[in-house]
Amino acid sequence: MMQVLDITPKRWQDSLKQAITDPQELLDRLSLPNELLDQAKAASQLFPLRVPNEFLNRMEAGNPNDPLLKQILPIGDEFIQTPGFTEDPLNESEARPTPGVVHKYQDRALLILSGACAINCRYCFRRHFPYSENQLSGEHWQTALAYLKGHKELREVIFSGGDPLVTPDGRFSNMVADLEEIPHLERLRIHTRLPVVIPSRVTEQFIDTLQHSRFDSVVVLHINHANEIDDSLRHAVTNLKKSGATILNQAVLLKGVNDCADEQIKLSRALFSAGILPYYLFLFDPVAGASHFDIPIEQGKKIFAQMQKSLPGYLVPRLAKEISGKTSKTLLISS
Numbered sequence: 653m654m655q656v657l658d659i660t661p662k663r664w665q666d667s668l669k670q671a672i673t674d675p676q677e678l679l680d681r682l683s684l685p686n687e688l689l690d691q692a693k694a695a696s697q698l699f700p701l702r703v704p705n706e707f708l709n710r711m712e713a714g715n716p717n718d719p720l721l722k723q724i725l726p727i728g729d730e731f732i733q734t735p736g737f738t739e740d741p742l743n744e745s746e747a748r749p750t751p752g753v754v755h756k757y758q759d760r761a762l763l764i765l766s767g768a769c770a771i772n773c774r775y776c777f778r779r780h781f782p783y784s785e786n787q788l789s790g791e792h793w794q795t796a797l798a799y800l801k802g803h804k805e806l807r808e809v810i811f812s813g814g815d816p817l818v819t820p821d822g823r824f825s826n827m828v829a830d831l832e833e834i835p836h837l838e839r840l841r842i843h844t845r846l847p848v849v850i851p852s853r854v855t856e857q858f859i860d861t862l863q864h865s866r867f868d869s870v871v872v873l874h875i876n877h878a879n880e881i882d883d884s885l886r887h888a889v890t891n892l893k894k895s896g897a898t899i900l901n902q903a904v905l906l907k908g909v910n911d912c913a914d915e916q917i918k919l920s921r922a923l924f925s926a927g928i929l930p931y932y933l934f935l936f937d938p939v940a941g942a943s944h945f946d947i948p949i950e951q952g953k954k955i956f957a958q959m960q961k962s963l964p965g966y967l968v969p970r971l972a973k974e975i976s977g978k979t980s981k982t983l984l985i986s987s
């Protein structure tokens with residue numbers, strides 16, 4: 653019988669459901685040594701393992717140091733307690749005027765659309781976030797809208813999470829429509845990793861919503877390593893650009909993943925050839941359970957200085973740190 657290749661894109665919801673959450677399955681799929689299992693099981697109790705197949709397929713089998721694997725593999729180091737590494741490193745609990753809204757900076761506010769993510773990144777500063785109290789479901793959505801309406805200094809709404817694109821397209825476009833009723837809002841920004849880890853998330857309906865919105869839209873992706881960029885992602889970005897949205901990237905400097913100038917330079921080039929501009933390169937937030945990803949600020953500045961030397965200005969992201977209580981992200985200058 654003839655073998656028929658299935659080239660129809662999978663529904664992104666199916667990909668979400670089929671994401672790998674069992675440490676044993678992860679190790680088997682990547683032919684990794686079973687010695688990693690006990691640690692992986694233990695640390696996944698702190699923060700569950702979750703990785704979609706589309707992302708796993710970009711990892712190198714048999715390589716425990718794969719830079720994509722390191723972002724998602726639960727390890728024993730997560731039990732290390734380091735002074736200064738806390739559950740709420742950005743003091744977000746103090747900046748929430750109403751559930752699901754984080755308003756720290758003058759002309760833009762962040763809306764927490766969903767607590768869920770397609771992938772669980774071990775270094776995430778939201779690994780301890782009390783999402784159950786802070787989702788914009790039902791009555792909270794109305795309170796959030798009232799807050800935005802009452803704050804005329806706001807020009808931009810940022811959909812964040814978790815991952816805001818876990819929200820189904822229908823509900824997403826209703827939310828955008830509600831926001832369009834608020835006259836002082838001009839821009840819509842979406843911070844998401846979903847199109848990176850499940851490129852089929854860039855649906856026609858999503859593109860259509862952005863394209864027909866009165867808002868100028870910005871999609872900020874989260875890609876830390878050039879190996880995350882494959883043909884399916886390039887294709888998704890090409891489609892997304894039809895909406896007219898500006899596509900940017902933010903990355904985090906992570907020990908053992910991308911903490912050298914060569915990798916960062918490669919990333920900037922790969923982003924550009926995929927149609928994405930580098931926006932921020934963040935120094936790691938001191939989140940409890942992830943101190944093993946931290947690198948010294950001085951090293952970050954050195955990497956940055958080399959990037960500046962090697963790349964055109966438009967491919968150099970802003971090296972930044974979030975310091976709680978400030979009126980914007982804090983930019984760092986190279987040494």
Ligand SMILES: *Cc1c(COP(=O)(O)O)cnc(C)c1O
Nearest residue numbers: 754755756757760761762810981
């Ligand atoms: C990071 C962040 C923003 C966006 O900051 P930009 O510098 O505009 O990218 C907005 N609100 C909050 C609460 C943030 O943490």
Ligand code: SF4
Nearest residue numbers: 769772773776814845
């Ligand atoms: S919020 Fe972003 S960084 Fe954190 S787990 Fe979700 S996708 Fe990863």
